[in-house]
Amino acid sequence: MFSQTISSPPNPSFxxxxxxxxxxxxxxxLARFQTPRPISFKRNRFHAINSANQENExxxxxxxxxxxxxPSTSFLSLLCPLLKLFSATDPSAQxxxxxxxxxxxxxxxxxxxxxxxxxxxxxxxQQKVNPPLYLQLFEFEACPFCxxxxxxxxxxxxSVEVFPCPKGSLRHRALVKELGGREQFPFLVxxxxxxxxxxxxxxxxxxxxxxxxxxxxxxxxxxxxLVTGWMxxxxxAGRGMTLWxxxxxxxPPRKLELFSYENxxxxxxxxxxxxxxxxxxxxxxxxQGSKRAKLLYEMxxxxxxxxxxxxxxxxxxxxxxxxxxxxxxxxxxxxxxFENEN
Numbered sequence: 001m002f003s004q005t006i007s008s009p010p011n012p013s014f015x016x017x018x019x020x021x022x023x024x025x026x027x028x029x030l031a032r033f034q035t036p037r038p039i040s041f042k043r044n045r046f047h048a049i050n051s052a053n054q055e056n057e058x059x060x061x062x063x064x065x066x067x068x069x070x071p072s073t074s075f076l077s078l079l080c081p082l083l084k085l086f087s088a089t090d091p092s093a094q095x096x097x098x099x100x101x102x103x104x105x106x107x108x109x110x111x112x113x114x115x116x117x118x119x120x121x122x123x124x125x126q127q128k129v130n131p132p133l134y135l136q137l138f139e140f141e142a143c144p145f146c147x148x149x150x151x152x153x154x155x156x157x158x159s160v161e162v163f164p165c166p167k168g169s170l171r172h173r174a175l176v177k178e179l180g181g182r183e184q185f186p187f188l189v190x191x192x193x194x195x196x197x198x199x200x201x202x203x204x205x206x207x208x209x210x211x212x213x214x215x216x217x218x219x220x221x222x223x224x225x226l227v228t229g230w231m232x233x234x235x236x237a238g239r240g241m242t243l244w245x246x247x248x249x250x251x252p253p254r255k256l257e258l259f260s261y262e263n264x265x266x267x268x269x270x271x272x273x274x275x276x277x278x279x280x281x282x283x284x285x286x287x288q289g290s291k292r293a294k295l296l297y298e299m300x301x302x303x304x305x306x307x308x309x310x311x312x313x314x315x316x317x318x319x320x321x322x323x324x325x326x327x328x329x330x331x332x333x334x335x336x337x338f339e340n341e342n
Contacts (some may be wrong), residue, residue, distance in 0.1 A: 090244075092325075092329075092332070097321060103235045104268050107231060110232060111151070114220070114221050115150065115262030116264075116287055118156075118287040119215050131211065135158065135161070136191070137160050137161070137187075138165050138186065138188075139162065139185050139186040139187070140166050140241060142238055142239065142272075142275075143186070143241075144230050148221065148222065149186045150262040150283075152218070155218055156207055156215070157285055157291060157292070159283060161255065164277075166275050169243055170249060170278060171278060172280070180198060186203060190206075204217070204221065232268070240275040247276070247332065249333060252279065254312050255311070256280075256282070256308065256311065257281060257284060257311065258282070258307070258308055260286065261288075266320040267305050270306045270308065273323070299316070300316070310330070
């Protein structure tokens with residue numbers, strides 16, 4: 001039910017390498033957990049799994065009408081303008097950090113206890129921290145069903161490549177439509193098994209089945225989404241939902257890397273910024289009990305998240321108050337030399 005052999009890979013020139021080991025001179029985290037290896041696929045086409053359990057998340061999509069009309073109106077399409085009334089007009093502007101921390105902390109309480117702890121102790125002892133190739137997740141931060149998948153990723157102590165798909169996306173939404181046939185989120189690609197799928201509940205079950213070892217599905221992680229999953233979206237006033245108008249038009253040469261766990265209030269603010277800038281990044285899950293905590297400490301001298309590594313500039317930052325302005329300054333349109341070189 002959860003997996004299917006996929007007939008063709010994503011376009012490597014568009015996605016970038018599945019395995020990315022470019023690091024600064026003193027930073028080599030990926031080599032410790034994953035061994036790069038060439039990928040071999042048959043020359044066919046990707047087809048996403050059509051879930052038998054079509055849930056409310058189907059409302060969160062922008063697909064073309066079968067009759068040739070314009071994009072269908074989703075719930076978030078209606079909610080987005082309303083939320084913008086309560087949020088700052090420009091996410092790059094100076095922020096009220098007390099308000100940021102208060103609303104993000106309340107969002108964390110709303111989703112307690114999911115997405116905070118790694119369940120690595122319950123995983124099969126023979127399983128590695130990560131599968132050989134990064135899973136690839138297409139999502140956007142404000143989506144409650146995407147949040148459900150990220151919570152599972154934290155609990156399973158996985159690292160994944162995240163391709164943010166904010167409303168107004170210039171790159172990643174088109175790729176999802178090319179791979180799966182429609183713009184619906186979240187969308188997962190697992191190059192280890194040749195599987196791709198929509199529907200967050202199916203994705204979560206697949207992840208636990210494929211990478212959970214002896215760990216069973218966390219109680220309430222699916223059912224609670226419809227009750228409290230919308231709270232962070234509302235409390236954060238739609239942050240991480242739409243593309244920033246001044247973001248760079250082409251993605252950077254190398255993916256950024258973020259040490260984070262889903263329900264951390266400070267990491268959430270950074271992920272929102274990455275989404276609004278449509279910056280692809282490697283998400284290194286470091287929930288409580290994660291096997292990755294030692295690596296984070298060796299790199300930063302602390303086990304606190306978020307911790308950002310930018311392989312394009314060599315910058316490493318561990319304070320969200322510094323990370324957010326750095327991202328908007330570095331990756332604004334024509335704000336970085338590498339954009340003009342692409």
